[in-house]
Amino acid sequence: MARERQRFRIGKSIDFIVGSIKVLVVNGREIGVARLRNGELRAVMNRCPHKGAPICQGIISGVWNASAPGELEFDENRDVLVCPWHGFQYDLGTGTEVCWKGASRLRMYTIEEGDGEVFVFI
Amino acid sequence: MAAQRKTQMPRPEAATTLKIFDCDVHPVPKAGLESLKPYLPKPWQERFARKRAIHDGLNVPIRFRHPNGSVVRQDARTPEGGPSASNPEYLVRDLLNTHGIDGAVLNCFDVGGLLSAQSSTEESIVLAAAYNDYFIEEWLSVDRRLKYAPAVPTQDPASSAAEVRRIGRHPQVVAVFIPLVNVLMGHRYYWPIYEACIELALPIYVHVTGIENIFTGTPTLAMGVADSYIERYAAVPQVGMASVASLILSGTLEKFPKLKFIFAEYGFLWLPSLFYRLDRTWRGLRHEVPWVRKAPTEYLHERFLFTTQPCDEPDDPKDLVTLISMLGPDLLCFSTDYPHWDNDMPAGTLQMLPPEVRKAVFYDNAARVLRL
Numbered sequence: 220m221a222r223e224r225q226r227f228r229i230g231k232s233i234d235f236i237v238g239s240i241k242v243l244v245v246n247g248r249e250i251g252v253a254r255l256r257n258g259e260l261r262a263v264m265n266r267c268p269h270k271g272a273p274i275c276q277g278i279i280s281g282v283w284n285a286s287a288p289g290e291l292e293f294d295e296n297r298d299v300l301v302c303p304w305h306g307f308q309y310d311l312g313t314g315t316e317v318c319w320k321g322a323s324r325l326r327m328y329t330i331e332e333g334d335g336e337v338f339v340f341i
Numbered sequence: 342m343a344a345q346r347k348t349q350m351p352r353p354e355a356a357t358t359l360k361i362f363d364c365d366v367h368p369v370p371k372a373g374l375e376s377l378k379p380y381l382p383k384p385w386q387e388r389f390a391r392k393r394a395i396h397d398g399l400n401v402p403i404r405f406r407h408p409n410g411s412v413v414r415q416d417a418r419t420p421e422g423g424p425s426a427s428n429p430e431y432l433v434r435d436l437l438n439t440h441g442i443d444g445a446v447l448n449c450f451d452v453g454g455l456l457s458a459q460s461s462t463e464e465s466i467v468l469a470a471a472y473n474d475y476f477i478e479e480w481l482s483v484d485r486r487l488k489y490a491p492a493v494p495t496q497d498p499a500s501s502a503a504e505v506r507r508i509g510r511h512p513q514v515v516a517v518f519i520p521l522v523n524v525l526m527g528h529r530y531y532w533p534i535y536e537a538c539i540e541l542a543l544p545i546y547v548h549v550t551g552i553e554n555i556f557t558g559t560p561t562l563a564m565g566v567a568d569s570y571i572e573r574y575a576a577v578p579q580v581g582m583a584s585v586a587s588l589i590l591s592g593t594l595e596k597f598p599k600l601k602f603i604f605a606e607y608g609f610l611w612l613p614s615l616f617y618r619l620d621r622t623w624r625g626l627r628h629e630v631p632w633v634r635k636a637p638t639e640y641l642h643e644r645f646l647f648t649t650q651p652c653d654e655p656d657d658p659k660d661l662v663t664l665i666s667m668l669g670p671d672l673l674c675f676s677t678d679y680p681h682w683d684n685d686m687p688a689g690t691l692q693m694l695p696p697e698v699r700k701a702v703f704y705d706n707a708a709r710v711l712r713l
Binding site for chain 2: 284291302308
């Protein structure tokens with residue numbers, strides 16, 4: 220039987236700003252909370268699916284694309300978390316690894332925001 | 342000599358229906374540059390005569406000469422006593438008929454070194470045309486099973502592209518042989534040649550030239566100059582590794598989405614190591630090369646073939662089956678390298694593979710990539 224998730228208050232809305240990820244310990248687990256460029260919040264386990272690195276200490280960035288060799292483009296509307304160890308990149312919107320067809324993805328937690336308060340379900 | 346020829350291995354696949362395409366056979370002109378005279382403009386004939394330009398082999402320094410005197414099998418000399426693989430009728434009998442081979446890609450080994458570094462740029466342009474005309478005229482009409490990968494004068498990509506367009510429509514031309522210079526294959530330097538090949542639906546064929554890291558302008562090998570033939574021979578796969586990585590990471594394969602490549606004689610057991618590294622690193626650093634739109638391994642299977650000879654064989658044949666299954670049976674194409682000393686004949690090559698894999702490796706993969 221699945222364990223029932225508990226609701227934890229983790230801070231005020233103003234504590235979470237676009238472009239950064241805040242690492243918190245909630246009920247004994249390290250999670251990172253990030254605000255996306257579209258204003259939504261995401262909570263992820265601070266553990267890279269690749270080698271277990273503290274991924275929330277990595278870079279949050281957009282994504283480079285290219286229509287041809289040398290034709291560099293930058294998509295700043297996509298929020299990507301880059302692991303500090305091997306550089307694997309995960310889309311914070313979906314949790315999936317960027318450009319990789321495998322099953323690798325971030326462990327994500329449900330997060331709620333209301334009346335200036337933020338809650339996570341673990 | 343005749344008695345020796347009768348002792349050759351019998352046709353190995355006679356009892357089977359296995360079709361065999363040999364992706365690496367090395368013809369030579371009967372008498373070096375002298376044979377090319379009718380195919381050279383008169384002023385160039387005079388120039389080469391005055392220079393006493395005799396090209397009857399690679400002409401490498403002593404330290405890199407084959408320890409037994411030649412890279413060419415002396416038992417394959419022609420009945421009239423000519424150089425091995427200098428008589429098309431005899432080659433058809435000695436290689437194709439004897440070993441049940443259904444088709445073969447001819448590429449002149451000696452011309453690779455000659456065009457990439459051993460002649461001047463202007464000389465290489467004239468010589469490439471002469472060699473190509475010689476083989477087209479004197480070899481391809483002998484047997485329809487003989488196919489040809491004409492060499493281009495890589496020192497000048499524009500002239501190389503012109504040479505592809507000049508002769509590339511011949512129905513027995515099935516690929517274009519680029520003798521590599523010291524420029525990685527993904528570099529824009531080669532783009533004019535690639536464009537011409539795309540126009541004519543011809544794949545690129547690259548082959549060890551035998552003079553890598555010996556003459557200036559040739560592909561360099563890591564850590565300096567080897568001290569012997571065997572040491573250089575063992576290091577040459579580096580060129581294949583660097584070239585494949587360059588083609589993928591440069592975005593050149595995205596620039597030319599239909600272009601395919603055959604790597605001859607660079608080996609293939611290094612592919613798992615290279616591609617595990619490429620895929621893993623691309624997952625982390627793809628933003629440095631965002632024009633690489635999919636995992637390197639995907640490009641590998643879509644665009645590349647590697648000849649089987651010289652087949653690096655583990656002691657236990659089952660290990661080779663495992664390694665080839667790791668690669669995937671779609672990456673390899675059979676080759677003999679006739680008439681060179683380290684040639685692999687069908688009867689003694691990859692016998693341990695399952696029948697469906699042998700079918701792919703010995704014929705189907707080549708038929709899929711070459712313009713047959």
